[in-house]
Structures are given as structure tokens and as C-alpha cells.
Amino acid sequence: MKPGHGEVLIAEGDVELRADELRLMEAFRQQLDEGMWAAVPVTEPAGHRQAELVSAFEDIPSNTDRVIFFPRAAGGAR
């Protein structure tokens, strides 16, 4: 998610392919370095939906098809 633009595709690829995986890892690291949070939407067996915040590429569930980056939360008006 990019302020002023909404959803922007950063990178896509197949983690089964080594070259794609490296590229995705690099994109993931770069987003986190820029201060973004990474979240993976997950659906529990009962159908309940929630997000998992991940801070390392290895923590991304293997069955997920996307990672959403959004600006890090900050305290609003005091």
C-alpha cells in the first residue's frame, strides 16, 4: 500500500525457482528497510480471517500467495 496511490505491485514470482526466490527476498528486505510492515492474510480452518505480521522472509507461510506491505503504524494526534 502506498499513500496516495493505493495498491502497487512490488514483485512477483515463484519461490520454487531460486532466481525468483532471491528477487522476492531482496524486495521483501528492501520494503522492511524502508520502514514498512509486512502482513500475510490468513484464513483459519473455521473460516475466521486475520493477518499475520511477518518480519523475516522465512516466516512467510509457505501456502500464502501474497504479502502485503503497509506503512508502519505511528501514534496519531496527541
Place this chain on the structure above:
Amino acid sequence: MLVALVVTALVVIALLSDLLVPRLGEQWERHRARRQRVPTMPYDPGRERRAEQRARALLRSCVNEEEWSMYRDLGFIRVWGSQKDGPEIARADATGGAAYGYLVYPHKPIVAFLAQTHRLLNEYCVTFPDETRPYGSARLPDSDDVLAKWMALTGDERRLIATANMHLPGRQVDPAQVKRDLWRLSQWERARLRAAGGQAAESKSTFSP
């Protein structure tokens, strides 16, 4: 006599030129700057609308059907709290184990409330600024702001609440409005239940012998 006047005029001009020439030069530069064409980014009136449409599609793909319908129909999403003692464990007004939830509005503080009594607990003011543009960050589209809050709340509620600036209810969101929204939500849920019950009865009668 004439010669004397001409000489005097020349002397006066020579003396004033030190003052006048820089001023005239400055005026000329200003005139040129005013007339110069400044390249401007053409305003795209559809950009924000397209961004919001994409954001709505993304939100819809992440939350469940009930939450999406809630946002579409009411303009906010309710997220149930998962902390045993409420959002503020250390506070005296901890919920004591009672169920609580949050109302998530676009670009407004998150409002915590008790599920049973609808008593408002706190407002949590949180933003998602663009760190790469600290002096002129545009806002996330409305639906992206809701999704970011939803992801942060369901992903790590404690972290988000610790990050937010907490206020008593009424600081930014009118408590009467929140109460009305909670009432609208209860009415909306009843209507959905009735509709679901009606559909179930209909399908039962369809399959009955």
C-alpha cells in the same frame, strides 16, 4: 549655461546609476521569472478514485464476507479484541475478562468498546505515514487505511495499541456517533440473521417432500 546643465545631468545620472542599474536588473529578472513557464504535474482527478477502487478490492479479498459487508453497508469494521484483560492491561478500567471490540473507521481513531454494554473504553489514534516522504506524505486511500488497521489489530493487537496515542472517548470521535454506529451495527446484524433464517427456511421448504 546649456553645457553646464548637460554636464550636471550627466553627473547626476552617473551617480544614480549605481543605485538604479542593480534595481533595474532585478526588476527585469523578476519579470522574466514571472513569464517563465513552470512545468507542472497535470492533476489527475481519477487517480484517487482508482486508488480507492483498488483498495476496496484488496480489503474485500482480505477480510471475511461479514466484515466486508459491514464496511460496505455501514462504513466501518468491527474487530473483536483478543486480549484477556482488554486493550489496556495495566489500566484500572481493564475489562476484567469481558468481551470487547474495536470499531475501525477510515482515517479516524480506533474506538474500543465493551461488547455487552456498548460502553466506550478508549480512542486509539494511529496513522500510517509514508516514512520516505516525512514532509509531505499523502494519505492512504480510505479502504487501505481500514485494511492496515485491520491487519495490525488482528496481526499484533498489543503492538498496535502500544503504538497508538490513547485518549478517552470523545477526543476526536463523537461518542454519540459511536453509540449510534453500535446501534446501527446491531440492527444490521439482526437483519442479516433474519435474512439468513429466511433463506434457510426457504431452502428447507424447497427440499421438503
